[in-house]
Amino acid sequence: MSPAYIILIILPAASFLLGILGYFIFKKVWMMVVIVFILSLIFMFIVIGAEPTFLIWVAMMTGSCFISGSITKTISTFAKRNY
Numbered sequence: 001m002s003p004a005y006i007i008l009i010i011l012p013a014a015s016f017l018l019g020i021l022g023y024f025i026f027k028k029v030w031m032m033v034v035i036v037f038i039l040s041l042i043f044m045f046i047v048i049g050a051e052p053t054f055l056i057w058v059a060m061m062t063g064s065c066f067i068s069g070s071i072t073k074t075i076s077t078f079a080k081r082n083y
Contacts, residue, residue: 003047007057011040015061019068023076029069036065 001010015036022032040061044054 007044007047011043011057011061012064015040015065016068019065019070020072022065023069023072029066029073032069033062033066037062 018032018036019029022035023029026032037058040058044058048054048057
């Protein structure tokens with residue numbers, strides 16, 4: 001598998017799913033966002049190297065995790081209020 005496929009397809013999907021799972025595990029959105037930020041920073045630095053453009057991908061992975069965790073929190077809170 002090429003690094004481009006991993007960076008463009010696998011990692012955004014994984015960070016989105018980790019945001020959902022992280023909210024259910026920790027009951028906080030920010031906990032998994034920080035974990036994904038650190039892991040993607042390490043992975044991008046190892047795979048790509050010390051290029052300044054890799055921070056864009058780290059921000060995208062972190063943002064994807066934050067968005068999915070926030071959506072999950074909103075749906076979970078809405079579902080608890082209605083039942």
